[in-house]
Each structure stands twice: as structure tokens, then as C-alpha cells.
Amino acid sequence: MIQSLLIANRGEIACRIIRTARGLGIRTIAVYSDADANALHVQEADDAVHIGASPTRESYLVAERILDAARQTRAEAIHPGYGFLSENAEFAQAVSDAGIVWVGPNPSSITAMGLKDAAKKLMAAAGVPVTPGYMGEDQDPDRLAREAAAIGYPVLIKAVAGGGGKGMRLVESAESFEDALTSCKREAASSFGNDHVLIEKYIASPRHIEVQVFGDRQGNVVHLFERDCSLQRRHQKVIEEAPAPGMDAATREALCAAAVRAAKAVDYVGAGTIEFIADGSGALSADRIWFMEMNTRLQVEHPVTEAITGVDLVEWQLRVASGEPLPLSQDDLTIDGWAMEARLYAEDPAKGFLPSIGRLELLQFGESEGGRIDTGVYEGAEVSPFYDPMIAKVIAWGEDRDEARERLGEMLEGTAVWPVRTNASFLVKALQHADFAGGKVDTGLIGRDGEVLAEPPAPSAEALRAAASALVPTTIAPGLRLNAPPRRTAWFLLDGEKIEIELEGEGSEEPSSGVLVTEQGQAWLLTPWRRDGAHGTADGSGAILAPMPGKVIHVEVSQGQSVTRGQKLLTLEAMKMEHTLTAPFDGVVARLEAVAGQQVQVDVLLAQIEETE
Structure with missing residues (x-):
């Protein structure tokens, strides 16, 4: 077993890895940016190394700084978590070349699955069903248009190097193909440095079903059953569950066997996920489920698999990276109960899901039997504008799907966060949605009913x-x-x-x-409420509140200064745009809370204008 581990990540996944490593007696080393100096993962690790400024491109994405931190602390191994450099084959190779154990798949496996078109060709050769489409090298627009017509509309144009919904366009007709192709290629080039695309048949009622696979260096590969991640918003997963609703034994056997073949085709080692797209217009069946892509890392939603199998997937990663065989064989793995996970984000659904940043003055998680919280923050911590605004993953297990769903709802309803806004009530409504509650979910559910789900509740x-x-x-x-x-x-x-x-x-x-x-x-x-207006929140009588998270870049007035209606008070920079806030009427600046250079969250009081008599 390795003795020391550097975690090349941050937040909840870094804390999650530290928890398992500590249980195995492994010394843990955290890395951190300026913004994360007081972060929970830094506090929980045995050692920590500063690796740069707050932006990810100056810290967590700088491979050489992470390698320097590993050398400095004599780390025996590096765990990349997910995101950042976790699927970067060059970094994985650099780690191995430095004589450090890479807790992940071989670089060649990452490369093989890194491009969607090449991966689909490889999977087809391995007998894994793939979505009908065109994956050729000829990128001439006329050729692509002909292929789309041959496949039959609607089709999806997808960047071969894409991910997270970027570089993807749904095309309903031949007339709109050219514009969609141009837009998709432009976004792909900007985001991934590669504008090649593939064309595939669009599934009208798609379900996102994925299989957890695991391989060791002795050539063994097993699956740990499937997860359903169909509840998505703009191609980002919202609630995940295991097993998948409506999955019968025969379909599960065929799907999981295909996933194992996919992993073996690239000599896979460690934790990986084979993602499939299923036609959700009817009952699940093996002939209507197709390979989509492989994630060559641990997934955000891995806790639901752990909950139904009793397996610690991070422990398996560390044992396999140490050269040990898989702890269990396929026959040893069974499904016990049902599990669901919701991603609790610092965002405001009522304001278009704008990120909500600032200090967590109050942070309380709801509780339920069979519940689990994976978080990387604590009460008093700051939600930074530099990183993914996840506060926690809320996970619930139950004997069956209804019990898991109800328990997850209890945990979310009991969650209290202030003054940062969260999507907790949105998640509760999603769990209560009639289609989701009945197991009838596809990736378009939130797109259809999102406005209702995002509507903020009123207190009783x-x-x-x-x-x-x-x-x-x-x-x-x-x-x-x-x-x-x-x-x-x-x-x-x-x-x-x-x-x-x-x-x-x-x-x-x-x-x-x-x-x-x-x-x-x-x-x-x-x-x-006071008639003199001397209260600290907006009541329509002169409280100037931040309309969204941002940075105060100019303050034009001082406390006690007289102002006239429409006079510029301050400028807020948010979402890469400048927003000017003005006086609502003639009056005086009774309070001035804004300071140039200050980062503010939505609805923070910036100034209070009182009417003059």
C-alpha cells in the first residue's frame, strides 16, 4: 500500500479522498491556491502546499507546480480527483515519468477515450453498440450535411473533443444545419482547440445511463452496476440515482457486459464510467441503448454506487494503484436498496441560476436515516467566484426508490444556508415532480418544466x-x-x-x-419595518442592492452626500459586464457599504438613500 498521497484537486472530492486515505493510514498532502488558503481540504490534510494564484489556470491546472509539490513533500502517489487534470494523458504520463504512482488509468487509455469519434470506432470494433452516426475524417461542410440527411433529422452535431454540453448543437432540419455547424465548430475551436465534429442520431426522449467499471493491473475488470443521471439542466447532472428505474435483469446484464467489453478494449485500470444514451420513449431494452463516451476517472456521482454496493471506490483506487488485485470478483457484487444524490449549489434559481458567492454565515445540512453529506466547505467559509459553486453532495439510501427519494427530500428540506442562495428548494421540487417520482424521467424534463421548478417557495x-x-x-x-x-x-x-x-x-x-x-x-x-426607512434591506424606498454576484469597481459618492434622482452611485462588474447603479430619487446617502475592489454577493446592501424633506 502506498504511504503518502498528494491530492491534485480541491473542495469536496479532495476531502472525500482524504477521508478514505486517512482510514488506510496514508499520509495526505493537499494543494491550494490563494483563494483556498483556509479551505476545508487544506485543514483536513496532513500537509499542504501553496501552488499559485486563485484562477485555475495559475494553480490547479499547472501540472509542473503540482509535480513540484509532490517532490517537495515526497509524495509517493498523486490522486487527481475529477475535473482539472484528471483526464489529461500528458499529466498522467509526467507523473509516472517522475517516478510517482498515478492513481488512475494508463495514459494510453485516457488518450484512446479522449476523442469521441475515435472512441466510438474503438467501441464498435469491440462489439459495444454505438449511436448511429457519422464519425469520419472528412470535415467538409457539404459532406457533413449529406451525412446528416442520410442519418435523418433531428441530429446532434458534437465536437469530438467536447464535454459538459459545450460544442454540441441539436439540428431539427436541413435548413438550419449550416448555421449550427458553423457555431458548433467555432465553440469547439475556442473551448478545446479542435473543431472536428461528429454527427449522430438525436434520441427524442433520451435517458443518460452509465455503468461503473473497475479494472486492476492483473487484467481483471468488473462492473458495479448502473446509475441513471437523466435529470439534467443544460447537460449538467442535477440528481443521480442507482440503480436505474425500469431496468430489468436481462437489460442490465447486456448493458453491464457491454461496459466491461469497453473497458477491456482499452486495457483499463482503475475507476471508470461508460456512459450510454437510452431511448426513453418506452421500456428500457438492450437494443435501444448505445455507447456515448467513457469518463476515465472517478465520477461526481460515485457515492450512489458506493451506497448500493457497500464498496469504497476510493479505497479500491488506492489498492489497485498500489498493485493489489480487485478486492471483489463480479460474483461478489450485488445491489442492495436504492440511492440518490443531489448536487447542492451556491446559485439562485429565481435569478437564472446565477452563482451566489460570499461567506456562509449559516450552513446546516438536513439529516435522515441512510443519509450522507460530502462537502468541501464549513460554516464561516467563503464561496469563491473562482471555482465550481458546489456546496455539497447530498446522498440518501433507502430500501427502495421511494424511500431513497423521500429521505433525500427530507435532507434537502432541512438544509439552511445564509446569506448565500442555494438550489435546495429547486431540488426538492424536482424530487416531487410527478414524472420523476414515477420514474419517468428523461434529460429534457427540467428544460420543459424548469420555470415552475425554479420558482422560489414562500415561507409558511x-x-x-x-x-x-x-x-x-x-x-x-x-x-x-x-x-x-x-x-x-x-x-x-x-x-x-x-x-x-x-x-x-x-x-x-x-x-x-x-x-x-x-x-x-x-x-x-x-x-x-420602520417608517423612517432605516433598515438594512430593500423595501422600495432607497436600498441599493447588488443585482448579482460581482465586484465593485467604482464608488462615485460618499456617505452623507446629497444625490439627485438618476445620479450614478457606483459601478458593479458582474458576468464580464459593467452595471451602473443610480439613485432612485432625490435624497442623501444615509449609508454607504460599498468599497471599490470589494467582491459582493447578490442582494447585499451597497448603499441606502433616504429622501430629503
Whole structure:
């Protein structure tokens, strides 16, 4: 067994790897950028090395700095996690050339599966079913248009080096093919440095089903059954589960056998995933499931496979990298129960899923039997604008699908995060969607019903009354009914909106300036409404709030300064654009919170304008 391990990654996957390595008695080394100096993975590792500035291209994507960190700490092995350099064959080779153990597949396997067209040809030769399409070298637009017509519309144009939904276009007719091809090639060249594309038949009701495979250096390859990752938003997975709904034993056997053949065709070592696309317009069957691509690394959704098999996949990775054979044979592996995973992100569904950055003043995860949380942050940590805004992976296991789904819902509903916004309530609604609850899911579900799912919930009257009681002193006069509990009406601001709440019973002995209402995976700030407008949230009377996460680049006014309606107050840079915020009326700058150079999250108070008499 290796004795020391450098994790060339960050966030929850780095923490996940550290947890298993520690259990095996392996010394762990973290790497970190400027933004991650106080990150959880840095705190949990035995050692940590600074590798550069916050942008990934200056730290986590700089192979030589990671190799230098490994040499400096005498790391025996490097685990790449997922993303970043995990599927970079040149980096894998450089690690091996440096005499360091690479916890992953052979570089040749990464290369073989790196280009979609070459991978599909290889799979077809190995007897793995592939989606009907064109994967030829001739990239002449006329030739591609003819091939698309021969396949039959609708078709997908896909960059051969693509991933994550980039370099992909759905074409419904011959008339729109030329424009789609030009756009796809341009995006592919920009994103991947390779504008070659393939054409494949578009599956109208697609399901994304993948098989976990694992190989060792003794030539053994096994599968650990399938996962369904069909619930997606813009080609990004949202909720994953294992096993796949509607998968019968015969179809599972055929699908998993094909996945094993795919892995053996490239002499695969370590953890990998064979991704298939299935026709979801009817019942699953082996003749309507086709190879899509292979991910030559550990997947984000690997915990659901661990939950139904009882296998620690990271432990297997470390044992195989140490030269050990697979701990179990195929006959030893069985499915136990059902598991689901939801990706909890720092983003605001109500505002187009804009990232929400800032300090996690409150971070509480819901609990349920069979639950698991994989996270790379802690209460008080910062959600950085530099990286993927994942807060945690929320995983639930149950005896069957309904129990796993209900338990996952409980965990998400019990999650409370503030002031950073999250997609928790969106995930809850997705779990409750009639089609998803019934196992009838395809990759277009969120595209069809996303607006309804993204609509923010409202707190219950009971939750509001309980919170409001802490804001109202007992001195407010009770109602006039004899022998009745005290009743009174009070006005509050709920995330900037003025509301009226009727209270019963006694108020608080020590009123607060604000109370958080947490329910349904959502958090709201409730504050007393004051006629003088001297409160800290927007009420339509002069609170200037950040419309989205961004950076304050100019502040044009000072506190106490008189301003006129429409006068420029400050400039916010967000989403690579400048946004000018102006005074809503004539008045005075009563509060000025904005500072040039400051990173702010959405809805943060930047200034408060009070009307002049």
C-alpha cells in the first residue's frame, strides 16, 4: 500500500479522498491556491502546499507546480480527483515519468477515450453498440450535411473533443444545419482547440445511463452496476440515482457486459464510467441503448454506487494503484436498496441560476436515516467566484426508490444556508415532480418544466409568526377580545418585501433586529419595518442592492452626500459586464457599504438613500 498521497484537486472530492486515505493510514498532502488558503481540504490534510494564484489556470491546472509539490513533500502517489487534470494523458504520463504512482488509468487509455469519434470506432470494433452516426475524417461542410440527411433529422452535431454540453448543437432540419455547424465548430475551436465534429442520431426522449467499471493491473475488470443521471439542466447532472428505474435483469446484464467489453478494449485500470444514451420513449431494452463516451476517472456521482454496493471506490483506487488485485470478483457484487444524490449549489434559481458567492454565515445540512453529506466547505467559509459553486453532495439510501427519494427530500428540506442562495428548494421540487417520482424521467424534463421548478417557495404562515414573535416586544397592546390571547398586527420586511403579520400570544422580552426563517431548504431574512426607512434591506424606498454576484469597481459618492434622482452611485462588474447603479430619487446617502475592489454577493446592501424633506 502506498504511504503518502498528494491530492491534485480541491473542495469536496479532495476531502472525500482524504477521508478514505486517512482510514488506510496514508499520509495526505493537499494543494491550494490563494483563494483556498483556509479551505476545508487544506485543514483536513496532513500537509499542504501553496501552488499559485486563485484562477485555475495559475494553480490547479499547472501540472509542473503540482509535480513540484509532490517532490517537495515526497509524495509517493498523486490522486487527481475529477475535473482539472484528471483526464489529461500528458499529466498522467509526467507523473509516472517522475517516478510517482498515478492513481488512475494508463495514459494510453485516457488518450484512446479522449476523442469521441475515435472512441466510438474503438467501441464498435469491440462489439459495444454505438449511436448511429457519422464519425469520419472528412470535415467538409457539404459532406457533413449529406451525412446528416442520410442519418435523418433531428441530429446532434458534437465536437469530438467536447464535454459538459459545450460544442454540441441539436439540428431539427436541413435548413438550419449550416448555421449550427458553423457555431458548433467555432465553440469547439475556442473551448478545446479542435473543431472536428461528429454527427449522430438525436434520441427524442433520451435517458443518460452509465455503468461503473473497475479494472486492476492483473487484467481483471468488473462492473458495479448502473446509475441513471437523466435529470439534467443544460447537460449538467442535477440528481443521480442507482440503480436505474425500469431496468430489468436481462437489460442490465447486456448493458453491464457491454461496459466491461469497453473497458477491456482499452486495457483499463482503475475507476471508470461508460456512459450510454437510452431511448426513453418506452421500456428500457438492450437494443435501444448505445455507447456515448467513457469518463476515465472517478465520477461526481460515485457515492450512489458506493451506497448500493457497500464498496469504497476510493479505497479500491488506492489498492489497485498500489498493485493489489480487485478486492471483489463480479460474483461478489450485488445491489442492495436504492440511492440518490443531489448536487447542492451556491446559485439562485429565481435569478437564472446565477452563482451566489460570499461567506456562509449559516450552513446546516438536513439529516435522515441512510443519509450522507460530502462537502468541501464549513460554516464561516467563503464561496469563491473562482471555482465550481458546489456546496455539497447530498446522498440518501433507502430500501427502495421511494424511500431513497423521500429521505433525500427530507435532507434537502432541512438544509439552511445564509446569506448565500442555494438550489435546495429547486431540488426538492424536482424530487416531487410527478414524472420523476414515477420514474419517468428523461434529460429534457427540467428544460420543459424548469420555470415552475425554479420558482422560489414562500415561507409558511406558521414559520413567519414564530420568527416575528422574536422581533415584537411584549409591550404592544393586545386585541380587544376578552379572555383571548393577545393579538396584534405588525409590519415586517421579508427579503425586502413589506408584509403584514398578525401575531398571537406574548412577544419577545429581547427583540432582535432580524431573524432568519428557514424552511423547505430555503432561508429568508425577516426584519422589522420602520417608517423612517432605516433598515438594512430593500423595501422600495432607497436600498441599493447588488443585482448579482460581482465586484465593485467604482464608488462615485460618499456617505452623507446629497444625490439627485438618476445620479450614478457606483459601478458593479458582474458576468464580464459593467452595471451602473443610480439613485432612485432625490435624497442623501444615509449609508454607504460599498468599497471599490470589494467582491459582493447578490442582494447585499451597497448603499441606502433616504429622501430629503
